[in-house]
Amino acid sequence: MNPQWTLRRRVTALCLLLATVLTFLAVGAVTTAIANRGQVDNLLGVVGPMRRASNDLLAALVQQEAAVRAFVLSGSEPELDPYVEGLATERTQVASIADTSAATPHLRSELNRLSSLTQTWRAEVAEPTIAAVRRGDAGVVELVVSETAIRRFEDVRSAVASIDAAIDELRDSTAASIRGTSTLLLFVLIVAVIIVIGGGIALVVFLQRAVVAPVTDIVAGVREVAGGKYHREIGVSGPPELEGLAHDVESMRRRIVSDLAVVEAARAEVERTNALLEQQAAELVRSNRDLEQFAYVASHDLQEPLRKVSSFCQLLQRRYSGQLDERADQYIEFAVNGAQRMQRLINDLLAFSRIGRVTTGFTEVDLNRVVADIAADVESAEDASGAKVTWSTLPVVRGEEVLLATLLANLVGNSLKFRRPDRPPRVRLRSRRVGDEWEISCEDNGIGIDPEFADKVFVIFQRLHGRDDYPGTGIGLSVAKKIVEYHGGRIWIDGAYADGAAIRFTLPVAARPVAASDSNDEVPRLERTREPVS
Numbered sequence: 001m002n003p004q005w006t007l008r009r010r011v012t013a014l015c016l017l018l019a020t021v022l023t024f025l026a027v028g029a030v031t032t033a034i035a036n037r038g039q040v041d042n043l044l045g046v047v048g049p050m051r052r053a054s055n056d057l058l059a060a061l062v063q064q065e066a067a068v069r070a071f072v073l074s075g076s077e078p079e080l081d082p083y084v085e086g087l088a089t090e091r092t093q094v095a096s097i098a099d100t101s102a103a104t105p106h107l108r109s110e111l112n113r114l115s116s117l118t119q120t121w122r123a124e125v126a127e128p129t130i131a132a133v134r135r136g137d138a139g140v141v142e143l144v145v146s147e148t149a150i151r152r153f154e155d156v157r158s159a160v161a162s163i164d165a166a167i168d169e170l171r172d173s174t175a176a177s178i179r180g181t182s183t184l185l186l187f188v189l190i191v192a193v194i195i196v197i198g199g200g201i202a203l204v205v206f207l208q209r210a211v212v213a214p215v216t217d218i219v220a221g222v223r224e225v226a227g228g229k230y231h232r233e234i235g236v237s238g239p240p241e242l243e244g245l246a247h248d249v250e251s252m253r254r255r256i257v258s259d260l261a262v263v264e265a266a267r268a269e270v271e272r273t274n275a276l277l278e279q280q281a282a283e284l285v286r287s288n289r290d291l292e293q294f295a296y297v298a299s300h301d302l303q304e305p306l307r308k309v310s311s312f313c314q315l316l317q318r319r320y321s322g323q324l325d326e327r328a329d330q331y332i333e334f335a336v337n338g339a340q341r342m343q344r345l346i347n348d349l350l351a352f353s354r355i356g357r358v359t360t361g362f363t364e365v366d367l368n369r370v371v372a373d374i375a376a377d378v379e380s381a382e383d384a385s386g387a388k389v390t391w392s393t394l395p396v397v398r399g400e401e402v403l404l405a406t407l408l409a410n411l412v413g414n415s416l417k418f419r420r421p422d423r424p425p426r427v428r429l430r431s432r433r434v435g436d437e438w439e440i441s442c443e444d445n446g447i448g449i450d451p452e453f454a455d456k457v458f459v460i461f462q463r464l465h466g467r468d469d470y471p472g473t474g475i476g477l478s479v480a481k482k483i484v485e486y487h488g489g490r491i492w493i494d495g496a497y498a499d500g501a502a503i504r505f506t507l508p509v510a511a512r513p514v515a516a517s518d519s520n521d522e523v524p525r526l527e528r529t530r531e532p533v534s
Contacts (some may be wrong), residue, residue: 007239060089284365367394386424
């Protein structure tokens, strides 16, 4: 078989060959079976009846001879009835044998000889005897028992025996033909069985060598590659389909090896990067810790000398105000204001550095009570600005109450500080649950924050306005951001809010479920502004 043939072509050719051979055998078997069936039908439906007809023919002849003898002895006409019946039966049986399709020329010749002999017997013996009896002639018995009469009837019997022999010969030849066709049919069936078994074995051997063995080699190779032997080459010889499959699997293996090399290189690079990041993170943690320590120490250690500078500057201002020239009074005022501003900066920096370092532990904090205290502090301020702070029912969260109070105070203070001069300030606080977090909003109707500065406002000491326009150190939102992140949340400016400024932040939902109403009913608090924290 051509090695370039595809597996389908090979299997098709083998199946067609087997089908052709089996078709020829099937045609031969059918032809033989039909012939055998015809011969059996001939033996049972023709030869058998011929044999019975021959027996009936002999019986009819014997009946005629016996009837003649009985008529001779009795002289009674009824004794001739069997003779007449036997004559009719003879003619019928001779005709049935002669008209049979299986009758051979020899058999027909024997039938003709029988007819001639019976006519001679009747002409020479039977008819003269019957006529003599009817005439009443003496010596009639001698006609029946004479040597001539006996010889004539024996000739008839011999002719019937010859007919029987011819029929037996026909039967034997038909039986021999039946045995021959049966043997041939059996031979055809045996050959067909041998071909089917041989073809099945050949097909199994062919599939084993052409399909199973190559596929097994491919599977073994794939398993070795899957087990980690990526450099194990996969290649088999066999039908073009399996060679193509092996080639495709080998191409896939090579791509996997190439990709693994890239992945290994990338993993090594990631590991180096992670190591560098871990090192940098450790350095950053150490640096932040050092910076916080430095800020705390610096701000704490600067308090004493700064208080002395501020005290002496204020002493000079009180004692020598108006005794020196105008420029000297101005310089002293500059010194006093600078010392006070420096003291506020140091205090804010000290408070900023303490967030997260000095802790009292987390407890459950009711933000409604915290906001109520802040609103009460604002109400006590002596300012008739008409400010109003309202809030919806706020949640109970886990955290440090002091820090959360500072957070809300800074947000409310900023909203009151950065108000518009043409309308009273309005501040509204509300909350909603988003997944596992509470989202809390502080919205006002003030001057707002430009979206391009949304991140800048959370930088420590970063200001968007001059100190003369809005007082403060610019640390309030930085403190708020650090407090929110310390509690595991995040804070941002809502750039879509157009009626002022909207600062939103999140806090984790307490582990123990705490009910918080989603009602928008607000509790109003009339307030007068105070000096904001930032």
